[in-house]
Amino acid sequence: MAKELAALLMVILTLVCASSIHSVPDEEFFTECENIVQRWANSSLDVEVKDKHTLLDLLFFLHIPRTGGRAYNFCFLNKLYTSYLECPSSYDKLHFDPSIPLNRWLQVVHDDYSITSKLPMERRTSVMTILRNPVDHFCNSKYIGHIWPWKYLVPWMREDLFARRDRRNHGNFQEDKETNNAYDMKDIVIPLEEFIHSVVAYDIIHNGATFQIAGVTNNSYLEAPEVRNCAMSYQSLGKYVLEVAKKRLDNMLYVGLTEQHKESATIFADVVGKQVFLQLQALRSSFILLQIIPVAVFSFNIFLELLKAYDECSSTSRKIEARRRTSTLKRISLNFSKEARLQVPEAVLQTIISLNSLDMELYKHAQHIFEQQKYRLLQERVQVEMHKDDSFKTDSHESAPL
Numbered sequence: 001m002a003k004e005l006a007a008l009l010m011v012i013l014t015l016v017c018a019s020s021i022h023s024v025p026d027e028e029f030f031t032e033c034e035n036i037v038q039r040w041a042n043s044s045l046d047v048e049v050k051d052k053h054t055l056l057d058l059l060f061f062l063h064i065p066r067t068g069g070r071a072y073n074f075c076f077l078n079k080l081y082t083s084y085l086e087c088p089s090s091y092d093k094l095h096f097d098p099s100i101p102l103n104r105w106l107q108v109v110h111d112d113y114s115i116t117s118k119l120p121m122e123r124r125t126s127v128m129t130i131l132r133n134p135v136d137h138f139c140n141s142k143y144i145g146h147i148w149p150w151k152y153l154v155p156w157m158r159e160d161l162f163a164r165r166d167r168r169n170h171g172n173f174q175e176d177k178e179t180n181n182a183y184d185m186k187d188i189v190i191p192l193e194e195f196i197h198s199v200v201a202y203d204i205i206h207n208g209a210t211f212q213i214a215g216v217t218n219n220s221y222l223e224a225p226e227v228r229n230c231a232m233s234y235q236s237l238g239k240y241v242l243e244v245a246k247k248r249l250d251n252m253l254y255v256g257l258t259e260q261h262k263e264s265a266t267i268f269a270d271v272v273g274k275q276v277f278l279q280l281q282a283l284r285s286s287f288i289l290l291q292i293i294p295v296a297v298f299s300f301n302i303f304l305e306l307l308k309a310y311d312e313c314s315s316t317s318r319k320i321e322a323r324r325r326t327s328t329l330k331r332i333s334l335n336f337s338k339e340a341r342l343q344v345p346e347a348v349l350q351t352i353i354s355l356n357s358l359d360m361e362l363y364k365h366a367q368h369i370f371e372q373q374k375y376r377l378l379q380e381r382v383q384v385e386m387h388k389d390d391s392f393k394t395d396s397h398e399s400a401p402l
Helices: 002-019 027-045 069-080 113-118 134-140 150-169 192-196 199-204 208-214 226-233 235-250 258-283 302-330 346-355 357-399
Strands: 058-062 106-109 125-131 254-257
Touching (some): 027 226, 027 235, 058 069, 069 106, 069 125, 069 258, 069 302, 113 125, 113 208, 134 208, 134 258, 134 346, 134 357, 150 199, 192 346, 208 235, 208 357, 235 357, 258 302, 258 357, 346 357
Parallel strands (some): 058 125, 125 254
């Protein structure tokens, strides 16, 4: 609790500092901040990945919350990797020392990118992630969770819910008339428009994907938190954080999009799934690992079987999640449905877009990368078909009677 209060105090001080900035900021402090962020950005942009399309020793899944990554973990990765091959689950906090070499080939975390700096140098790492439309991502953040960054959001949200409940019990209603808009029931839960400008939203939700991929969240393993404080204090310095995040997306093995669910799953199965399968088949040839890597349960067409298994698993997972969410929200008479989302005023949506400008730009970049992945996959399939045709013609020619 003391750690959380200290983190919250730091946020408040940062926001107070940011709010005190005039159109012409204090030149000395701004210059110092700009130098700090520029040095960090330059050192981060120096890293190049030679062959980003090849799966290396460790697959690092940088799971941005509320993007559908849970389905990838449980319905794709858990069907390929045994628990022995996966680093200890670290959704709430890190449960292992990343600097100690382990014979593990998968790591799934909600931490930010900075954790990769703590991994053993001898373990070459491939990174993957999934991004979501920032407006949908922000609106979806009001759902309850117990993982970073929601471990900071949940206590705050719970306190707000109980305070509003107590006011209702004492007959202190804020609404003049009833409403069925879950995003504007101020007697039950903080309205979306108010939530947008809350301290906790500024700290962990606005531009959260950009800061997570750049590695400068309030959960960062960086030893210089001033990078984050400076970037949050001066909006103009956000461009450096964005460039680092874009570069890291460029170097990733795979980038999925929540809104392109089916196509994302197809690309993942082809780009990542096949390589994982081949990697584990190769590892089975090792005498040491022979007994701990199970015999493959997939046949020759690993691609189609992976997709089939994923479709069945993710469908079940979505139904369970929907029932759990409905059960939770029924207790407070709320329904954050797509229909309710349509009732959110355009002005509120524009505010979300403005406050998440870095995430909006990063999402556009991710869409571009996604289209590149689709094109590359299409080209590979065309080449395979051409090779089949050439082989067929060669066989036909050789078998033709003289």
